[in-house]
Amino acid sequence: THTIAATDADVWAAIQAEHQRQEDHIELIASENYASPAVLAAAGTQLTNKYAEGYPGRRYYGGCEHVDVVEQLAIDRVKQLFGTEAANVQPHCGASANIAAFMAFLKPGDTIMGMSLAEGGHLTHGMPLNMSGKWFNVVSYGLNEKEAIDYEAMERKAHEHKPKLIIAGASAYSLAIDFERFAKVAKAVGAIFMVDMAHYAGLIAGGEYPNPVPHADVVTSTTHKSLRGPRSGFILMKAEHEKAINSAVFPGLQGGPLMHIIAAKAIAFKEALQPEFKQYAQQVKKNAQVVAQTLTERGLRIVSGGTESHVMLVDLRPKGITGKDAEAVLGSAHMTINKNAIPNDPEKPMVTSGVRVGTPAMTTRGFKEEEARATAQLVADVLDNPRDEANLAAVRAKVAELTQRFPVYGG
Ligand code: PLP
Numbered sequence: 001t002h003t004i005a006a007t008d009a010d011v012w013a014a015i016q017a018e019h020q021r022q023e024d025h026i027e028l029i030a031s032e033n034y035a036s037p038a039v040l041a042a043a044g045t046q047l048t049n050k051y052a053e054g055y056p057g058r059r060y061y062g063g064c065e066h067v068d069v070v071e072q073l074a075i076d077r078v079k080q081l082f083g084t085e086a087a088n089v090q091p092h093c094g095a096s097a098n099i100a101a102f103m104a105f106l107k108p109g110d111t112i113m114g115m116s117l118a119e120g121g122h123l124t125h126g127m128p129l130n131m132s133g134k135w136f137n138v139v140s141y142g143l144n145e146k147e148a149i150d151y152e153a154m155e156r157k158a159h160e161h162k163p164k165l166i167i168a169g170a171s172a173y174s175l176a177i178d179f180e181r182f183a184k185v186a187k188a189v190g191a192i193f194m195v196d197m198a199h200y201a202g203l204i205a206g207g208e209y210p211n212p213v214p215h216a217d218v219v220t221s222t223t224h225k226s227l228r229g230p231r232s233g234f235i236l237m238k239a240e241h242e243k244a245i246n247s248a249v250f251p252g253l254q255g256g257p258l259m260h261i262i263a264a265k266a267i268a269f270k271e272a273l274q275p276e277f278k279q280y281a282q283q284v285k286k287n288a289q290v291v292a293q294t295l296t297e298r299g300l301r302i303v304s305g306g307t308e309s310h311v312m313l314v315d316l317r318p319k320g321i322t323g324k325d326a327e328a329v330l331g332s333a334h335m336t337i338n339k340n341a342i343p344n345d346p347e348k349p350m351v352t353s354g355v356r357v358g359t360p361a362m363t364t365r366g367f368k369e370e371e372a373r374a375t376a377q378l379v380a381d382v383l384d385n386p387r388d389e390a391n392l393a394a395v396r397a398k399v400a401e402l403t404q405r406f407p408v409y410g411g
């Protein structure tokens with residue numbers, strides 16, 4: 001019997017059911033992935049017991065000599081991975097990494113500029129209900145008529161509003177972002193240039209997406225999306241900003257770092273430094289292109305005209321189904337996806353006219369172009385006949401065939 005089962009059968013049953021769901025469903029949520037067994041194991045070690053406020057070699061607690069080794073490994077590896085001058089691996093998640101970056105450079109009432117949530121940005125980039133929107137004066141940029149970032153409008157707004165900080169980065173934007181162009185605008189208006197690379201971090205690590213590090217003052221990220229680590233965050237910065245960022249993370253925002261998760265991050269960074277991770281990132285992108293092409297052939301519309309990354313937004317209106325209904329019916333066919341507003345979406349945010357599709361998870365379980373194409377065909381099969389139970393049963397059987405051929409963790 002597993003130790004969890006012996007202690008708590010109820011929690012264990014839910015964990016087992018979730019494990020089975022991950023094996024049996026094709027995961028199309030662009031922000032999810034399957035962390036390696038070593039990463040999972042690290043998160044369940046005795047390091048969870050250790051308090052280590054401060055930084056390696058400068059702690060406020062005794063007994064930190066071993067966790068110091070772990071944190072230093074994580075810092076050194078992430079610096080190597082992204083070619084950055086300095087790094088902080090303590091943020092608990094992507095949102096807290098962003099708040100720490102704001103804290104390092106801003107005061108409440110300052111003006112920030114980020115991509116609007118409705119057009120692909122993240123809620124921490126200035127959404128009214130988020131701290132970023134409540135504490136700062138927010139100017140948003142968005143997309144042009146081709147559904148690409150409107151760099152001209154962004155530049156115009158930057159000169160008009162003189163934001164103290166400009167954020168590039170998105171949660172639902174498929175194209176390559178021109179970080180150099182953002183950096184030039186930031187420099188011209190005297191703004192700090194921050195990139196939130198959470199979605200693209202794995203592709204950047206694998207050399208398959210533009211690296212923002214040479215252009216940005218500060219780069220924030222999560223570790224659990226395309227980078228395939230534990231759920232967490234980190235911050236990269238120019239050496240001149242290291243002190244400000246470190247003191248914003250601790251004692252500014254957080255108390256004790258999660259040393260078990262920092263160990264898991266160190267392992268994930270080591271994995272991402274291996275040559276196989278470059279192949280993984282290439283395959284993620286190839287699979288995304290095949291999915292976009294297949295969905296287009298089947299009559300769906302890909303927002304922005306396609307993808308240059310791991311993610312795409314699919315406009316469902318050609319099929320006459322909402323994002324909410326598509327999410328539910330695809331779920332019943334064992335394909336997990338999230339509804340997502342498309343640019344100028346006529347539907348409410350809880351309904352939407354789109355879904356967001358990503359390939360990091362399917363690629364981790366071993367899907368190549370053939371399986372990516374088959375998956376996109378199954379998505380289209382469901383959307384063509386969403387109320388036909390026999391159709392859904394046939395799709396479920398084909399999903400089962402694929403998922404059994406490509407187990408995630410096995411057992
Ligand atoms: N930044 C971006 C661009 C994201 O897409 C996300 C997560 O969806 C976050 C930050 C927040 O990360 P977390 O959920 O770890 O707080």
